[in-house]
Amino acid sequence: METKEAVIALAALAQETRLSIFRLLVQIGPEGIPVGQIGEEVKVAPATLSFHLKELYHAGLISSRQEGRFIYYTANFERMAAIMTFLTQNCCQGMPQECLTVVETALGGCCPPQSNPKSTRSQS
Template structure:
């Protein structure tokens, strides 16, 4: 990830509603959630939610798929990992294993897309 991409992603997350949406989608896992479910869960109006999802999508932090009449959004775990790697790339005075140990512990319960999710 380049600096410009990181700035775009961080700017997208630097807003309360978008951060809440992203965290909810991370929690939902690879299957994601429908737009209606996201709105209900967070109490966000459809037009407002659409704006925030567009910003997260533009930043590469979420992807979407359409199933019938419904649109589902998912966190882009690869982009999330790239951002986390960018933020920790030069940590710990050139001893990244220190940061990696902390990150591995923090992400131990994180779900990754299964091989059937392409």
């Protein structure tokens, strides 16, 4: 991950509502959650929610898919892992494997890589 990409992703998370949405999606896991339920969980009006989902989507932190008349959002766990790796790559006095092994093991155990051909570029 390049510095510019990290800045964009971190800037998207540097807002209380977007951080709450992203944390909810991480908690839900790879199956995702319908957009209406996200609004209920974080107590955000639909227009405001749409704005925040768009920001997270453009930062590459979430993806969406349509199932019937519902749009489901999912955290992009690969992107999250890339950010965590970027933030820790210079840790441990130049021996990042000491830190990264813990992070990669934790992510691998809970969040397998996503490969969903049904993903769309819808925003809400």
